[in-house]
Amino acid sequence: MSDLAVHLEHVGKEYPHFILDDINLRLTTGSIMGFIGANGAGKSTTIRILMGLVPPDRGRVEVLGHPIPERQAAAKMDIGFASEDLRLYKPATLAWHMAFIRSIYPAWDEQYAGQLLKRFDLRAEQKIKGLSHGQRVKASLLLILARRPRMLVLDEPTTGLDPVARQEVLQELMEVISDDQRTIFFSSQNTLDIEQISDQITFIDRGRIIDSGDKETFLDRWRRLRLDVPSGVRLPTLPGIVDSRSSGRLAVLTTNRYEPAMAAAFQHAGATVNAVDTMTLEEIFVANVLSRREGRAA
Amino acid sequence: MHSDLVISRSDGRPMYLQIMEQIRQRISVGDWARGSEIPSIRQLAVALRVSVITIKRAYLELEREGVIVTQHGRGSRVAEHPDLQPRLYDEELAHHLEQVARLGELLGITHEELATRVREAADCFERSIHE
Numbered sequence: 001m002s003d004l005a006v007h008l009e010h011v012g013k014e015y016p017h018f019i020l021d022d023i024n025l026r027l028t029t030g031s032i033m034g035f036i037g038a039n040g041a042g043k044s045t046t047i048r049i050l051m052g053l054v055p056p057d058r059g060r061v062e063v064l065g066h067p068i069p070e071r072q073a074a075a076k077m078d079i080g081f082a083s084e085d086l087r088l089y090k091p092a093t094l095a096w097h098m099a100f101i102r103s104i105y106p107a108w109d110e111q112y113a114g115q116l117l118k119r120f121d122l123r124a125e126q127k128i129k130g131l132s133h134g135q136r137v138k139a140s141l142l143l144i145l146a147r148r149p150r151m152l153v154l155d156e157p158t159t160g161l162d163p164v165a166r167q168e169v170l171q172e173l174m175e176v177i178s179d180d181q182r183t184i185f186f187s188s189q190n191t192l193d194i195e196q197i198s199d200q201i202t203f204i205d206r207g208r209i210i211d212s213g214d215k216e217t218f219l220d221r222w223r224r225l226r227l228d229v230p231s232g233v234r235l236p237t238l239p240g241i242v243d244s245r246s247s248g249r250l251a252v253l254t255t256n257r258y259e260p261a262m263a264a265a266f267q268h269a270g271a272t273v274n275a276v277d278t279m280t281l282e283e284i285f286v287a288n289v290l291s292r293r294e295g296r297a298a
Numbered sequence: 299m300h301s302d303l304v305i306s307r308s309d310g311r312p313m314y315l316q317i318m319e320q321i322r323q324r325i326s327v328g329d330w331a332r333g334s335e336i337p338s339i340r341q342l343a344v345a346l347r348v349s350v351i352t353i354k355r356a357y358l359e360l361e362r363e364g365v366i367v368t369q370h371g372r373g374s375r376v377a378e379h380p381d382l383q384p385r386l387y388d389e390e391l392a393h394h395l396e397q398v399a400r401l402g403e404l405l406g407i408t409h410e411e412l413a414t415r416v417r418e419a420a421d422c423f424e425r426s427i428h429e
Contacts, residue, residue, distance in 0.1 A: 180340060197347065198349055199351040216355045
């Protein structure tokens with residue numbers, strides 16, 4: 001059995017106004033992948049393809065060892081999927097939904113469902129139509145988690161949640177991962193959530209994957225250097241500088257291949273390195289997208 | 299046992315460095331005894347709600363520094379003679395010295411005067427701990 005929970009190779013899909021191009025993804029069992037992209041970047045299309053909801057035009061998709069879409073039914077017994085498109089039945093209670101899911105999935109864990117009710121501060125006898133947005137999100141998650149699936153695919157699970165609910169959801173996702181045979185793939189526009197719990201990070205923009213890798217390496221590679229460049233000093237052209245701005249003597253360079261030698265090279269050229277700043281995932285994402293877009297336009 | 303480690307968002311340092319520093323503190327004050335077992339990477343990740351890969355990195359660096367020992371398949375423990383002379387404090391010192399230099403520049407203090415004041419501060423601190 002492969003130790004990849006998700007494996008996409010050269011996946012493509014064409015729509016009249018949008019093209020998903022050459023998507024390659026590998027997610028190791030036991031880890032969490034955060035999938036980041038702007039609105040309309042292709043996140044949801046990619047998720048629909050890996051759930052078998054949309055057949056790709058090209059390429060190969062495998063989830064939990066099952067080829068998708070051919071063997072999607074088998075794969076889905078072990079996948080918990082949540083997205084904004086999936087709604088609960090408003091006139092019914094949460095208890096009704098729990099009984100419904102329990103009747104379909106033999107792995108349903110009633111005791112765990114009870115714990116989740118408490119931790120999420122939900123009441124089973126309440127009707128869905130009386131729930132707030134945050135409560136509905138948590139209710140959907142409860143219905144998925146209590147099945148104890150080996151894989152979670154979550155499209156924007158924390159969007160629209162208040163800070164307390166967000167931490168409750170993140171805590172539950174981490175609890176899932178305490179079993180190293182379980183895997184989570186989640187998309188988000190909230191880079192803070194992704195930075196906090198993801199092991200792997202993938203950026204998508206305009207239907208293409210623009211960067212993918214483990215989070216620690218990601219955060220390590222990117223730095224912002226603030227330099228004092230006296231007039232007459234020319235900075236050497238170094239590989240991996242994705243952005244450079246200057247006003248007067250002060251220059252700010254952004255790099256995606258930082259090494260201490262880089263700062264040394266600038267010092268050697270006559271500039272003073274005032275600071276080498278680490279960057280947040282959000283800053284990295286924005287710098288990455290902008291530099292790629294400029295690169296492609298040129 | 300380990301939920302008292304905290305990750306600060308407003309601390310500019312990477313999360314793995316914050317975790318390393320706090321583990322070192324736990325060990326130096328004796329909360330985590332020498333030779334004793336420490337939480338597995340996954341346990342600590344769940345407790346702190348932080349990626350497995352981040353905790354893994356903190357453990358790897360602590361192992362490299364001789365603070366903890368990881369035996370494959372048997373978890374990690376605090377080293378019998380942990381080397382708590384941390385590179386981290388060195389980095390922190392360098393950082394603070396840089397701030398001192400920057401403030402000195404800002405206030406127009408000469409380098410000699412700056413050195414004198416650092417020496418005075420050290421003397422003053424030394425007196426305070428011997429009192």
